[in-house]
Amino acid sequence: MPLLRDIKNQLGSSYLLEHADNPVLWRTWGDDALEEAARTERPIFLSVGYAACHWCHVMAHESFESNEIAALLNEYFVPIKVDREERPDVDALYMAATQIVSGHGGWPMSVFLLPDGRPFMAGTYYPPHDRGGQVGFDHLLLALHDAWTTQRESVESQAAELSRALSREVSFVDHLAPLTESLDLAAVRATLRRELMERSDDEGGFGGAPKFPRPSFIEALLEFEDDASRRAVEITLDAMSRRGLYDHFGGGFARYSVDDEWHVPHFEKMLSDQALLARCYFDAARVRGRTDWRDVALDTLNFVVGHLRLHNGYAASLDADAGGVEGSHITWSPEEVATFLTNERAEILDRVLARWRIESPGAFEGRSIPRLAEGESFTTPDALVEAHSTLIHHRGERVQPSRDEKVILEWNAMLASAFLRSNDDVFQPRGYELLSELSASHFADGVWWRTAHRRAQATASDVAWFIDAHVDAFEASGDGQWLDTARGLSDFLLAHFWDGPVPTSSSPNVGHGIFSQSDLVLDLVTRPKEIFDGATPSAHAVATRSLARLALCCGDNELLTVARRLVDVAGSLLLSHPVAVPDLVEAAGFAFQGIEVVIPGDRSDLAHHLRSKSMPRTVLITGAGSSPLLRGRHEGLAYVCRDGVCGVPVDNVSGLDAQLRENLTAWPS
DSSP, rough: OOOOGGGGGGGOOOOOOOOTTTOOBBBOOOOHHHHHHHHHHEEEEEEOOOOOHHHHHHHIIIIIIHHHHHHHHHSSSSEEETTTTHHHHHHHHHHHHHHHHSSOSSEEEEEOTTTTEEEEEESSOSSSBBBTTTHHHHHHHHHHHHHHHHHHHHHHHHHHHHHHHHHHHHGGGSSOOOSSSOHHHHHHHHHHHHHHHHHHHTSSSBBSSSSSOOOOHHHHTOOOSEEEHHHHHHHHHHHHHHHBOTTTTOOSSSSEEETTTOOEEEOEEEEEEHHHHHHHHHHHHHHOOHHHHHHHHHHHHHHHHHHHEEETHHHHHOOEEEEEETTTTTTOHHHHHHHTTTSSHHHHHHHHHHHTTOSSBTTTTBOOOOOOTTTOOSOOOOHHHHHHHHHHHHHHHHHOOOOOOOOBBHHHHHHHHHHTTTTTTTTHHHHHHHHHHHHSSSETTEBBSSTTTTTOOHHHHHHHHHHHHHHHHHHHHHHHOHHHHHHHHHHHHHHBBBOOSOOSSSSTTTTOOOOOOOOOOOSSSOOOOSSSSSSSHHHHHHHHHHHHHHHHHHHHHHHHHHHHHHHHHHHHHHHHHHHOHHHHHHHHHHHOOEEEEEEBBBHHHHHHHHHSOTTEEEEEEESSSOOGGGGOOOOOOOEEEEEEEHHHHHHHHOHHHHHHHHHHHOOOO
């Protein structure tokens, strides 16, 4: 079995490359590593993290670069290193075990496994030696080695018990009670709104620190016009974009805020966050008419293009640390600002310090994280543009954070969707370009791959997001080629990820949903299913939405039946706890309440108007492509259809809006 250090030139993961030269003899996850553990009768130490993870760097420096600890790992265990972004299926499986054992999760994740892959002990960060009441990693390794050699039956019994709990946890959707009532989606949305409002707070967001952006929560509240919902959306979007979570001198959102006020971020920037938040700000700008929120989305995409662009896609992340110091590339002191703005008038310096609240002492280790003062616009005023550019230039001369150059299919598909939904002449072509690049780089030998290096096969989320982005491309262009590719992707998804018989209109109640990983991947002890939405939507939700949208665009009732089955198997969860599955609530709207707006021919004013609006549960079918819904329809007219029934064709914006309102209110929000 080759060691990580022996295959450095084959690795596409910055995280794995960072550990290749550790004194720990790391292996990559796979059958060979498991066979090595079985052959040598040693347990496995599985370490999971990612390149932008601050505490992963800390544990690496303290423990994995230590010759003393490396000797223990190499002698008593088979050490395996996994990049959670490259193998999210491995991460999800053993994160569930970690949460069962310790009551919480996080990264770095440290899991101890039997040679067959079943976990018996799990945790997260460990200091190298006993510290502050926390067991040291060295003592833990010695204790587990002693247990393995002297109490193996007890260890194996613990693994068996944990595996039973783990199997139930990662297939939670299979244990949901069947629905005993019809699914009232209007009531589900109302319950979701109530649960979100109970969680919302005056500083924005939905819960205490640490605060993570949750775009799907915002999207859910955008459907409601009451004052409380509007205020929760406004406070949250303004707080995230105006305070320290947003990088006002570099662009883009940090991963999360460590405090209640969105002031001090954890500084890593993930491509997935940029894409999902840009989509959210575009949608909110359409619904609420806030052009400054559109500016936030455009600025975020500018950051992505400027800092994450590669020749075949976009990089996964930027690190939280620069030169080994967390956030050092972000923070400022008033003295630094004054040094770099010596050619500016005193009042300009004062305005810069006041606008971005650069103070002494600052709130982060004595330094300031730029954030906008009350009343300041998101867009830099003309009088401060030159000073702002000067500071950006000098910040660029600092040691910069490292970049993880994995091109992840899922996250790049999210980004393509954001580009396409921008309705921007610069970014929309980038969306088409990116989809074409991904098709070339992530498909080979009849298989879709998660990364361009093709070391890990695509997950259900990868494929489902790619389908969804192709539907976006069709809506934006009217070009039927995007639908044709999406249909091929849907065939792949159902062939390799569906559990059981595929539903049909004649047998709609068969099958048990979507596995997170393909049937072509055989190195996991069980195949998990992902039902709960988190920082990114679950595979279950994205599969539902993408298949439903594709079915609506193609007039495909068989595919729509599959999407509806996905809703049905999780129906009791939608009724009882929709806040756990907000993206599935949205997807269910497409599956059961979808509206098709058919506008034949080249892009018309009617189509342009529709794309300028928020379109809940609505798809746009335009152009002269392969969709059967275009047949027999006349250019210059719009047809609003639902459940196979179309309204009277309209040739003006007011008539189109009236029919949309009528169809949306047929199922009240």
